[in-house]
Amino acid sequence: MVYIQKATASHVAGISKVCNAGYWATYGKTHSKTYIERVIREFYHHDRILDEVTVESRSWGWLFRSN
DSSP, X not given: OOOEEEXXXXXXXXXXXXXXXXXXXXXXXXXXXXXXXXXXXXXXXXHHHHHHHHSOBTTBOOOXXXX
């Protein structure tokens, strides 16, 4: 059985870790270290992810957790 739950503030560190590792795995061999670090700093930092999981919006809702 799969359980899907909307991400909360308690998931932010894990989301950041997964996004960071995924970005490195996807682009680590094709993009410069400087570029990857800039993208991660811009998009996958705690405050941005926290905002994504705590601010409700009809046009955005991509952070869900499943077991």
